[in-house]
Amino acid sequence: MLLTRPARPHPALRFLRRPKAALLASAVTVCLVAAGAPAEPLGVGDRIFPELGNPGYDVAAYDLAFTYPGSNDKPLKAVTTIDARLTSSLNRINLDFAHGTVESVDVDGRKAAFTSAGEDLVVTPDHALPLGSVTRITVRHTSDPRPADDQDGGWVQTTDGLAMANQADAAHLVFPCNDHPSDKAMFTFHVTAPDGYTAVANGLPTGAVRTGGSTTWSYRSQHPMATELAQVSIGRSAVVRRTGPHGLPMRDVVPAADKKELEPWLAKTPDQIAWMESKIGPYPFETYGVLMAQASTGFELETQTLSLFEKDIFTEPAYPKWYIESVMVHELSHQWFGDSVSPRTWSDVWLNEGHATWYEALYAEEKGDHPLQDRMKAAYGASDRWRAAGGPPARPKPPAPGRKIGIFRSNIYDGAALVLFALRQEIGKDAFERLEKVWVQENRDTSVGTADFVRLASAIGGRDLTGFFQDWLYGEKTPPMPGHPDWKQVPPPAAASPAKKS
Structure with a gap:
């Protein structure tokens, strides 16, 4: 995610940021309750979102079916089917779901009781589910595109339909799920919309069936995906196809009326992919493209294989060309860092955003003549203030x-x-570049954490870097920058004195 909502950017624009193992054994034991006990919301022990995700099972696949009524003022009809493997013996299964009406739940083809608890849908099947078994849960429900009270994300209303923005904790506002990036799964989508609309989702198309006055579009991922990265676009859209590096099939989704105007931006993506591959290796998925939505969100988002952008970022003349291209590379970088290699917990999100910001800045240096070191020196000067306001990078x-x-x-x-810049200074450019390539290759399609990165960096750097990372990732104060002892913290500008009234 990248926050891109400066009021009127200056040409010297400073970047405004948008922004499978059980985590805690105790979280799993909580789930082992008698069927008659009161239903309660559960979580997997995430420090940032304690009730996010659910213990006791690992989702293998989601099959999501949505029927769009042709307007955003009423809910979509939906069916969510979940195939999961039990990692504990369960009498009850918790799913995250908080913004729709559940009509029925089946477990292994048999009706199951259900209730809500907090933001959980609590399902009680008519039979116990033993450790190691595979179960299928089918939920018939509605999916409401109208904004939820006190919630960010989920369905995003566009001028001609809908898109999704599920980061960080919002997929469960759209469909029942295990809404945590530590539990990645395969996805299949079926989206039915009236004639005149086009539906596109993550992955590759598997068919489109027209019945009466509507069409059902189907898509399937070829790699596991975190729930926060799911994307469904429904709109009066054009799908622009082209071929990327090594024959990669690409498709962009844009408002049909703006296709010609937006084409020069769309045409840049293949070269951007080739640039990223030159830095860190092969693109990790089966397809890529950008979704330019007619919506005001204040951010861009790296939904897997189909990154979400506000259309206006490409048409607003106040945004410099180099800035727009670097934003495109930021979201593209996430396909490796955050999508293919996902965070194990939300405290590990610095691995997503730090790397995407790194390649965004490196691209701006190489293609836009905006030196990386200048940006890092400015970041160093503000780092203590950022830590005080938002916490250290790995403990937000x-x-x-x-x-x-x-x-x-x-x-x-x-x-x-800035942590990555300090690491490159510490271990040298060659070791750093090798680390980046090995990190995405070894951890493809998995969820990993900060400790995994520290171990790999230490192995490739040739020495124990635990202390280095402890200071840079968790310290309240920013450590001295290796190789730049002259870099200092810069105090915030003094507030202007209020004008005197006459």
Whole structure:
């Protein structure tokens, strides 16, 4: 996610940031309750979102079916089917779901009782589910595109339909799920919309069936995906196809009326992919493209294989060309860092945003003549203030209630990229570049954490870097920059004196 809502950017624009293992054994034991006990919301022990995710099972696949009524003022009809493997013996299964009406639930083809508890849908099947078994849960429900009270994200209303923005904790506002990036799964989508609309989702198309006055579009991912990265676009859209590096099939989704105007921006993506591949290796997925939505969100988002952008970022003349291209590269970078290699917990989100900011800045240096070192020196000067406001990069402060994207502060963008700059200074450019390539290759399609990055960096750097990372990732104060002892913290500008009234 990248926050891109400066009021009127200056040409010397400073970047405004938008922004499978059980985590806690105790979280799993909580789930082993008698069927008659009161239903309660559960979580997997995430420090930032304690009730996010659910213990006791691992989702293998989601099959999501949505029927769009042709307007955004009423809910979509939906069916969510979940295939999961039990990692504990369960009498009850918790799913995250908080913004729709559940009509029925089946477990392994048999009707199951259900109720709500907090933001959980609590399902009680008519039979116990033993450890190691595979179960299928089918939920018939509605999915409401109207904004939820005190919530960020989920369905985004566009001028001609809908898109999704589920980061960080909002997929469960759209469909029942295990809404945590530690539990990645395969996805299949079926989206039915009236004639005149086009539906596109993550992955590759598997068919389109027209019946009467509507069409059902189907898509399937070829790689596991976190729930926060799911994307469904429904609109009066044009799908622009082209071929990327190594024959990569690409498709962009844009408002049909703006296709010609937006084409010069769309045409830049293949070269941007080739640039990223030159830095860190092969693109990790089956397809890529950008979704330009007619919506005002204040951010861009790296939904897997189909990154979400506000259309206006490409048409607003106040945004410099180099800035727009670097924003495109930021979201593209996330396909490796955050999508293919996902965070194990939300405290590990610096690995997503720090790396995306790093390659965004490196691209701006190589293609736009904006030196990386200048940006890092400026970030160093502000780093202590960012840590005080948002926490250290790997220990971000929790967001305010109902404001889940509040974790996306400067400390996990330029603050985290500054950690990577310090690491390159510490171990040398060659070792750093090797680390980046090995990191995405070894951890493809998994969820990993900060400790994994520290171990790999130490192995490739040839020495124990635990202390280095402890200071840079968790310290309240920013350590001295290796190779730049002259870099100092810069105090904030003094507030202007209030004008006197005459």
